[in-house]
Amino acid sequence: xxxxxxxxxxxxxxxxxxxxxxxxxxxxxxxxxxxxxxxxxxxxxxxxxxxxxxxxxxxxxxxxxxxxxxxxxxxxxxxxxxxxxxxxxxx
Amino acid sequence: xxxxxxxxxxxxxxxxxxxxxxxxxxxxxxxxxxxxxxxxxxxxxxxxxxxxxxxxxxxxxxxxxxxxxxxxxxxxxxxxxxxxxxxxxxxxxxxxxxxxxxxxxxxxxxxxxxxxxxxxxxxxxxxxxxxxxxxxxxxxxxxxxxxxxxxxxxxxxxxxxxxxxxxxxxxxxxxxxxxxxxxxxxxxxxxxxxxxxxxxxxxxxxxxxxxxxxxxxxxxxxxxxxxxxxxxxxxxxxxxxxxxxxxxxxxxxxxxxxxxxxxxxxxxxxxxxxxxxxxxxxxxxxxxxxxxxxxxxxxxxxxxxxxxxxxxxxxxxxxxxxxxxxxxxxxxxxxxxxxxxxxxxxxxxxxxxxxxxxxxxxxxxxxxxxxxxxxxxxxxxxxxxxxxxxxxxxxxxxxxxxxxxxxxxxxxx
Ligand SMILES: Cc1cc2nc3c(=O)[nH]c(=O)nc-3n(C[C@H](O)[C@H](O)[C@H](O)COP(=O)(O)OP(=O)(O)OC[C@H]3O[C@@H](n4cnc5c(N)ncnc54)[C@H](O)[C@@H]3O)c2cc1C
Numbered sequence: 001x002x003x004x005x006x007x008x009x010x011x012x013x014x015x016x017x018x019x020x021x022x023x024x025x026x027x028x029x030x031x032x033x034x035x036x037x038x039x040x041x042x043x044x045x046x047x048x049x050x051x052x053x054x055x056x057x058x059x060x061x062x063x064x065x066x067x068x069x070x071x072x073x074x075x076x077x078x079x080x081x082x083x084x085x086x087x088x089x090x091x
Numbered sequence: 092x093x094x095x096x097x098x099x100x101x102x103x104x105x106x107x108x109x110x111x112x113x114x115x116x117x118x119x120x121x122x123x124x125x126x127x128x129x130x131x132x133x134x135x136x137x138x139x140x141x142x143x144x145x146x147x148x149x150x151x152x153x154x155x156x157x158x159x160x161x162x163x164x165x166x167x168x169x170x171x172x173x174x175x176x177x178x179x180x181x182x183x184x185x186x187x188x189x190x191x192x193x194x195x196x197x198x199x200x201x202x203x204x205x206x207x208x209x210x211x212x213x214x215x216x217x218x219x220x221x222x223x224x225x226x227x228x229x230x231x232x233x234x235x236x237x238x239x240x241x242x243x244x245x246x247x248x249x250x251x252x253x254x255x256x257x258x259x260x261x262x263x264x265x266x267x268x269x270x271x272x273x274x275x276x277x278x279x280x281x282x283x284x285x286x287x288x289x290x291x292x293x294x295x296x297x298x299x300x301x302x303x304x305x306x307x308x309x310x311x312x313x314x315x316x317x318x319x320x321x322x323x324x325x326x327x328x329x330x331x332x333x334x335x336x337x338x339x340x341x342x343x344x345x346x347x348x349x350x351x352x353x354x355x356x357x358x359x360x361x362x363x364x365x366x367x368x369x370x371x372x373x374x375x376x377x378x379x380x381x382x383x384x385x386x387x388x389x390x391x392x393x394x395x396x397x398x399x400x401x402x403x404x405x406x407x408x409x410x411x412x413x414x415x416x417x418x419x420x421x422x423x424x425x426x427x428x429x430x431x432x433x434x435x436x437x438x439x440x441x442x443x444x445x446x447x448x449x450x451x452x453x454x455x456x457x458x459x460x461x462x463x464x465x466x467x468x469x470x471x472x473x474x475x476x477x478x479x480x481x482x483x484x485x486x487x488x489x490x491x492x493x494x495x496x497x498x499x500x501x502x503x504x
Contacts, residue, residue: 001399015399021343035489042432042488043339046330048392070344071392089211 005078006057007064023084044079049090050076052084105504110277111284111292120317121149121289123471124309125324126296126332128152128456130272131449132324132463133279136288137472140464143472151311152279153295157276160326161457163394163426165349165383166272166370166460167362169206169418171226171233171264173218173499177435178203178229178484180462183479185266187461189337193231195278199270200376204362206267207241211367218498219262232265244361248485251493256367269373269381299335300444306445320471322447324463327392327427329450340450341488342429346387347454348400350375350423354378368407382408386428386454394425428453433493434500438467438483439476447471448485455500482503 012034022044027036029087045051048071055066055078067076094316099105123139125132128150139145152158164256168188170181192199210216219235224234237260238250251257280290291313298310299321308317321418329342355378364371369385384404387397401420409416430453437451450468452459462479470476476484 021390037160038489039339040492042341044341046340046342046344047334048344053390061336070390073391073393073395 002073004055004066004075006062007062007078007080008062009057009060012057013067016057016059018056018058020056022061023052023054054081102404110281111290114289117149117291117294117311117313117316118289120308120401121320122147123320123322124316124318125150125322126147126309127159127323127325127328128156128276128280128290128292129159129324129326130276130279130460131158131321131326131452131463131467132274133162133283133290134460135322135324135449135467136283136290136464136467137279137286138465139471140283140288142285142468145468145472147287148283148287149316150283150293151294151296152290153312155292155412156280156290157273159328160428160452161276161427161460162273163349163424164272164457165371165373165381166269166457167206167364167373168201168266168268168270169264170231170266170458171206171208171499172224173222173225173261173496174435174482174494175225175229176494177496178226178498180483181458182229182231182481184462185268186461188268188270188466189266189457191278191461195283197274197278199274199278201268201270202376203266203268204360205244206264206362207236207244207364209241209258209261209266209363209367211252211365213259214475215366216259219260222262222499226264234263236261236263245359245400247358247414248363248411249413249486252368253413255302255410258341267363269375272285273445275457279460279464293368296332301336301443301446304442304444306443315356319445320447321445322449322467322471324449324467325331326429326450326452328454329429329448333448336441336446338441338446338448338485339445340437340485341432342437342451343390344392344427345430346391346393346395346425347383347391347428348387348396348423348425349381349383350401350420351375351379351381352418353421355380355418363411365407365411367468368410370404370407370411372411373407379421380415386430387425392427394427396423396425417430430454435484435494436463436483436495438463438480439470439485440474441485444468451483453500
């Protein structure tokens, strides 16, 4: 069974987690073009590679970020999201 | 005796029937190049030649024909979708499938079984009624049936599903069928080859060259080809191709797994699908139960299979058929499903002139092999997509005009 390391609860089986998709920064809806907004809403970077992703540890209600290679399924790092969401709000 | 056998081995008198011969090398240029030798790419080549007389065409396949999702799918063919656009489109495909063995002069083992989508909840029953009405409106034979009708078609089923999820009714779809998947790919390949199309296996496309927003050629593992028209029909590899051109799409890849049991005497002659239990099952002409479940839960570009999958699937199949508890699963595998947010495909023209996309086939594209081949061939020949696939264009995501098929597509492939 595949194990994901939760920063709060330690190593847990991946079946306890829900995949939340790629971590993306939202363009400013007041200033971006309709085209850019549609791109943000629908399009994804679908190719294989290392991505930052949202994962939700359901039993403990914890959202985390995992850096994972979507080609090899190797997880490089997991951490709580506050570090990058803080960064994002300053962008 | 053994000597006589040996004579046959060396004799050229009875050669292997070859479906096509691969040319030694690529031509310098083609009128159109198709990336992907799955059912879709080969069907497009066939109809380009047959319907439009365009035969200076190459199909490039990096592995072997049908080795992608075509040869990994559970071959359910049906048209009981949710949107009128979807129902019309898939109905056209079912009709093409019904004539296809004759058209290709190859026995595709096309077998009309009838298809039950089981409902275990009132809300599922509501979706079944909705689909039945849309289907009827478009002229497709689907109607809602009760537990008695299900038991009549399949007396072996435990209608209470072990008391866990009693079956309240089903959407019955008379034309639901199964077929031999690799035969479909090979039949189209032979038909295209006979009309002059070049087919190359073990030939990978590395890069697509453009100039001024137009396609001018491709780099492949066998060298450069000049061409102004390229069709990408690569299912689970689509993002890698669209990345070559900087085209953005909503496609995300998730594995979809399936398995078969050891062969049994024939006992199941319909196709059964349960969205609530996440399973579907049919019995192949060899007697194996062909079974599948829903998508793997996260993005992954891999065809690895998992124990989680067989464990979960077996549990649900046993809810429906407790008597299968001693039957062995003999093979399991996975394909890479190219998923879209509205569970509808992405077909037609793209922002790059001469680059055509046939993708977003996720867990449901085998049934569309004939119609997608036909409509993509027309799109390439006329540089304009026919009305039938207008709702599947890539630009629908920019226009917020999605074609919501999730209620008819998830699990019931
Ligand atoms: C387990 C499973 C069950 C399914 N069950 C059903 C079902 O019951 N009913 C249904 O309708 N659909 C089903 N599907 C979906 C269906 O299999 C696919 O949508 C359909 O087969 C796609 O066909 P295709 O020809 O587009 O792609 P594929 O058959 O995947 O062919 C694409 C080909 O492109 C080649 N390729 C990729 N990149 C390159 C490159 N750079 N250069 C050259 N070649 C390249 C690949 O090697 C591959 O052979 C299922 C899928 C899976 C995985």
